[in-house]
Amino acid sequence: MDILSLFITVPVITILALVFTRGLKQARIVSMIGSLVQFGMAINLVFAYFKERAVNNDIMVFTKDVVWFKEFNIHYTIGVDGISVTLLLLTAIVVLAGVFISWKMKDLPKEFFVSLIVLSIGVYGFFISLDLFTMFVFFEIAVIPMYLLIGIWGSGPKEYSAMKLTLMLMGASAILLVAILGIYFNSNADGGALTFNILEIAKVNIPFEVQKLFFPLTFIGFAVIGALFPFHTWSPDGHASAPTAVSMLHAGVLMKLGGYGVFRVAMYLLPEGAQHWSWFFIILATIGTIYGAFSAIKQTDLKYINAYSSVSHLGMVLFALLMLNKTAWNGAILQSLSHGFMTALFFALIGMIYERTHTRDVTKLGGLLKVIPFISVIYVIAGLASLGLPGFSGFVAEMNIFVGAFQHEDLFYRVATIVSVSAIVVTAVYILRVVGIMLMGPVKNEGFLTLERVTWYEKLGILLLLIPIVGMGVAPLWLSDMILDSLQPFIQGVL
Amino acid sequence: MDFSNFLAMRHEIILLAITLLLIVAEVFIPQNKKQSIVHLAILLFGLHTIVGFLPIMETNLFGGMFRTNGLIHFFKNILNLGVFILLLQSADWLRAKIFSQNKGTEFFILLFSSLLGMYFMISSGDFLMFYLGLELSTLPVAALAAYETTNRRSSEAGIKLILSSALASGVSLFGISMLYATSGSIYFENIIQIIASTDLTILGMILFFAGLAFKISLVPFHFWTADVYEGAPISVASYLSVISKGAAVFILMILLFTVLKPLMHVWENLIYLVAVLTMFIGNLFALRQQNMKRFLAFSSIAQAGFILLGLIAGTQLGTATIVYFVLIYVFSNLAAFGVVQAISLETGKEDINDYEGLYRTNPNLSLVMMLALFSLAGIPPVAGFFGKFFLFTAAASEGYYLLVFIAVVNVTISLYYYLIVVRAMFLRKSDNPIPFFKNRIYMRLGLLITVIGILVLGLYSPLYDYIYELSGIFN
Numbered sequence: 001m002d003i004l005s006l007f008i009t010v011p012v013i014t015i016l017a018l019v020f021t022r023g024l025k026q027a028r029i030v031s032m033i034g035s036l037v038q039f040g041m042a043i044n045l046v047f048a049y050f051k052e053r054a055v056n057n058d059i060m061v062f063t064k065d066v067v068w069f070k071e072f073n074i075h076y077t078i079g080v081d082g083i084s085v086t087l088l089l090l091t092a093i094v095v096l097a098g099v100f101i102s103w104k105m106k107d108l109p110k111e112f113f114v115s116l117i118v119l120s121i122g123v124y125g126f127f128i129s130l131d132l133f134t135m136f137v138f139f140e141i142a143v144i145p146m147y148l149l150i151g152i153w154g155s156g157p158k159e160y161s162a163m164k165l166t167l168m169l170m171g172a173s174a175i176l177l178v179a180i181l182g183i184y185f186n187s188n189a190d191g192g193a194l195t196f197n198i199l200e201i202a203k204v205n206i207p208f209e210v211q212k213l214f215f216p217l218t219f220i221g222f223a224v225i226g227a228l229f230p231f232h233t234w235s236p237d238g239h240a241s242a243p244t245a246v247s248m249l250h251a252g253v254l255m256k257l258g259g260y261g262v263f264r265v266a267m268y269l270l271p272e273g274a275q276h277w278s279w280f281f282i283i284l285a286t287i288g289t290i291y292g293a294f295s296a297i298k299q300t301d302l303k304y305i306n307a308y309s310s311v312s313h314l315g316m317v318l319f320a321l322l323m324l325n326k327t328a329w330n331g332a333i334l335q336s337l338s339h340g341f342m343t344a345l346f347f348a349l350i351g352m353i354y355e356r357t358h359t360r361d362v363t364k365l366g367g368l369l370k371v372i373p374f375i376s377v378i379y380v381i382a383g384l385a386s387l388g389l390p391g392f393s394g395f396v397a398e399m400n401i402f403v404g405a406f407q408h409e410d411l412f413y414r415v416a417t418i419v420s421v422s423a424i425v426v427t428a429v430y431i432l433r434v435v436g437i438m439l440m441g442p443v444k445n446e447g448f449l450t451l452e453r454v455t456w457y458e459k460l461g462i463l464l465l466l467i468p469i470v471g472m473g474v475a476p477l478w479l480s481d482m483i484l485d486s487l488q489p490f491i492q493g494v495l
Numbered sequence: 496m497d498f499s500n501f502l503a504m505r506h507e508i509i510l511l512a513i514t515l516l517l518i519v520a521e522v523f524i525p526q527n528k529k530q531s532i533v534h535l536a537i538l539l540f541g542l543h544t545i546v547g548f549l550p551i552m553e554t555n556l557f558g559g560m561f562r563t564n565g566l567i568h569f570f571k572n573i574l575n576l577g578v579f580i581l582l583l584q585s586a587d588w589l590r591a592k593i594f595s596q597n598k599g600t601e602f603f604i605l606l607f608s609s610l611l612g613m614y615f616m617i618s619s620g621d622f623l624m625f626y627l628g629l630e631l632s633t634l635p636v637a638a639l640a641a642y643e644t645t646n647r648r649s650s651e652a653g654i655k656l657i658l659s660s661a662l663a664s665g666v667s668l669f670g671i672s673m674l675y676a677t678s679g680s681i682y683f684e685n686i687i688q689i690i691a692s693t694d695l696t697i698l699g700m701i702l703f704f705a706g707l708a709f710k711i712s713l714v715p716f717h718f719w720t721a722d723v724y725e726g727a728p729i730s731v732a733s734y735l736s737v738i739s740k741g742a743a744v745f746i747l748m749i750l751l752f753t754v755l756k757p758l759m760h761v762w763e764n765l766i767y768l769v770a771v772l773t774m775f776i777g778n779l780f781a782l783r784q785q786n787m788k789r790f791l792a793f794s795s796i797a798q799a800g801f802i803l804l805g806l807i808a809g810t811q812l813g814t815a816t817i818v819y820f821v822l823i824y825v826f827s828n829l830a831a832f833g834v835v836q837a838i839s840l841e842t843g844k845e846d847i848n849d850y851e852g853l854y855r856t857n858p859n860l861s862l863v864m865m866l867a868l869f870s871l872a873g874i875p876p877v878a879g880f881f882g883k884f885f886l887f888t889a890a891a892s893e894g895y896y897l898l899v900f901i902a903v904v905n906v907t908i909s910l911y912y913y914l915i916v917v918r919a920m921f922l923r924k925s926d927n928p929i930p931f932f933k934n935r936i937y938m939r940l941g942l943l944i945t946v947i948g949i950l951v952l953g954l955y956s957p958l959y960d961y962i963y964e965l966s967g968i969f970n
Binding site for chain 2 (some may be wrong): 025053069070071072074088133137140141143147148151152158159163164167170171175177178181182184185
């Protein structure tokens with residue numbers, strides 16, 4: 001078995017093993033072992049990638065190609081470049097942290113972990129696929145377990161949120177289906193055979209009229225899951241109702257499918273369409289960035305604050321991708337990673353606070369620094385990373401994005417960039433506001449004085465996410481070299 | 496005439512023999528052992544299904560009235576599989592409810608007669624054989640729909656079905672007579688050469704189409720569907736929605752792609768319109784249903800609308816995707832109906848609300864139902880996704896992007912109501928859930944086969960390639 005297909009088979013084996021478990025203890029041990037193996041594989045993949053890259057100069061490495069449906073020329077084609085390797089690592093870390101955070105999942109534990117791992121199969125498969133059909137299959141596999149995860153184990157208006165999220169995301173993927181068929185039936189524009197293979201299609205000059213028609217469909221199809229304004233409305237409700245580990249996985253990993261898909265499919269395959277339409281989507285992304293940040297200010301529910309902050313941060317990812325230059329692209333990928341770790345960490349911390357205090361309302365909390373210092377300190381660190389303090393991952397990413405964006409000289413780009421940059425200031429406002437109200441000040445509730453200490457599995461989960469945030473901030477170069485290297489084909493193809 | 500040619504009618508002859516054998520058995524088996532006829536019928540039909548998979552020669556009989564080839568043969572096997580699963584799923588119901596009224600054997604006789612009619616219908620080489628097959632396949636089902644004589648709704652369903660199908664057959668026959676009037680022949684092969692796009696032929700084609708559209712329950716010929724499904728016994732409803740619909744789709748496809756091919760510029764517009772209407776009406780009406788049978792009725796109307804996307808392509812790709820989709824649809828829909836059947840037999844409950852909290856008491860049944868609904872909704876990795884994706888590919892290959900777009904909007908709508916059932920089973924908790932019960936062996940086997948089908952048919956790609964190869968014959 002090749003090194004990439006293992007990312008599908010190991011979770012499948014984990015699920016099969018989970019079917020035979022009984023009770024919470026067995027289920028969580030099996031899931032932990034499965035995710036640990038995945039984590040090890042992801043680390044191993046990074047080293048293997050460096051080794052392979054030194055001798056192999058192809059766009060994709062570790063490729064494998066198996067014919068699936070012969071008549072449609074559908075293949076199971078897999079391969080990775082630097083971008084997908086980093087995202088696979090992100091996924092493995094967040095899934096493992098998610099398992100630790102769900103250590104005390106009492107209600108239907110087996111089903112919970114099965115759904116969680118099905119979701120991770122979808123994500124892993126999506127990041128390694130090089131065939132549009134296979135990619136689409138994995139995309140939908142990643143979305144549908146969310147319905148059960150939020151609906152069964154969620155809180156608040158969970159049925160409503162679960163249905164809204166599923167329908168919006170599946171609706172987007174339905175639009176994407178039309179776009180994929182459109183790309184497929186024009187993949188023979190240069191006289192070759194019809195194909196779903198991304199690398200093959202990238203070589204074809206698809207007619208401009210077709211690109212103009214299908215670029216927006218492809219872009220929207222992917223960007224809905226990346227919380228593009230005005231299609232972001234599923235995200236705050238969904239995140240607020242989801243159980244902790246699911247919020248982590250969803251905001252941390254699943255929303256990254258959007259940016260990745262936009263980059264790898266919409267922009268890479270339809271470059272002229274991207275040039276033609278970029279102004280329109282830049283406006284939307286800019287609005288999303290600033291709108292998300294301002295909305296976060298007004299919220300009092302911790303999860304809503306973080307969800308809107310995700311809308312804002314991911315708006316920056318789309319914004320950076322649409323800037324169509326190397327530095328901004330690099331920033332976009334770094335921002336995806338940085339946001340993945342940060343937001344997963346936030347949701348993990350919010351889950352811990354909620355479990356102890358039984359409220360997520362900021363106004364009802366206060367003085368937590370005195371009673372649960374570990375969680376509070378990490379919350380401050382995550383907050384500082386989120387508002388882009390140098391030394392953490394957020395700074396590196398946002399620096400790259402805006403340096404790249406500012407390279408455009410005309411007025412439109414300048415205005416968009418300035419508006420987007422101002423979101424960083426607003427971010428500081430809502431982060432520091434929460435820190436001030438919730439962590440500092442007097443303890444508002446007598447009951448808070450006897451809060452439970454942090455347990456070992458919670459600490460493990462937190463550290464898993466915190467290390468990469470600091471690591472990326474302190475030593476970003478090896479990561480950004482890896483990404484820059486893989487941007488080469490995009491630079492040739494799109495610019 | 497060489498008698499070995501009759502081997503080409505193997506399906507029909509064996510099924511006829513089984514039917515006659517059951518009549519004899521009915522006479523000779525004593526009253527207190529009548530229930531063993533269920534085992535006998537299932538055994539015989541199982542053997543018939545297996546024998547059906549043996550290869551068959553391609554030939555025309557009776558001067559072209561009856562024809563068979565690889566694809567027709569394959570489709571008969573699909574129908575056989577469907578009926579076999581259906582028999583397994585209805586065995587317990589027959590033993591519990593029908594044999595006590597002393598009319599169990601007749602159920603099999605009527606069912607097999609109807610299936611025989613479908614064999615003849617899809618094998619027909621002229622309009623006479625087609626019409627005989629159509630009638631033979633419809634009339635016994637009307638009797639079956641009224642089978643629960645103690646239930647007034649069942650009788651109502653029977654009357655509704657027979658009246659409306661008689662009307663539809665009449666309309667269809669009128670259309671056929673016009674086609675005959677313009678071409679002077681009822682043989683498909685002759686008509687292909689003569690048919691021209693005159694007003695009368697077009698009118699004939701539309702009337703003929705209306706008759707079959709009734710069987711497939713396409714909008715605006717769908718009004719009987721929900722009432723009949725609700726009133727009829729569940730086995731009969733599932734027969735109507737799976738087997739009967741599948742056979743009608745198949746023969747409609749053959750006729751449109753061969754005999755009526757010269758009129759394609761007319762019928763593609765017709766199909767376009769009907770497809771859009773069927774998808775929207777089926778889906779929108781399904782949203783508000785409370786009764787599982789009515790729910791599945793509208794869902795199956797909507798599914799028929801999706802099938803038309805393959806029809807409109809009019810190519811080998813279209814043929815292949817339709818047959819593939821029907822195959823998958825047989826398994827998915829029978830799984831859903833099977834669960835409804837099991838629950839209804841055990842508790843008498845048929846409403847979506849009754850399913851609340853089902854997962855916590857009957858996890859296996861809920862999982863089967865969820866797989867079936869996901870397959871109907873078209874969610875990977877279960878088979879329904881591949882079926883739908885390929886249908887859409889067929890439509891897109893002829894440039895019908897707008898129609899595909901309308902279809903995917905409908906897929907999203909349909910996802911909503913399929914999720915409503917999932918929500919009831921998995922998300923809701925109930926004070927008074929359906930208690931845990933164990934299914935008997937036949938029902939379990941019936942559900943197991945459907946689940947295997949749902950999981951395997953999509954991922955196992957050589958199957959599609961095989962169907963595609965067979966489909967070349969009509970294009």
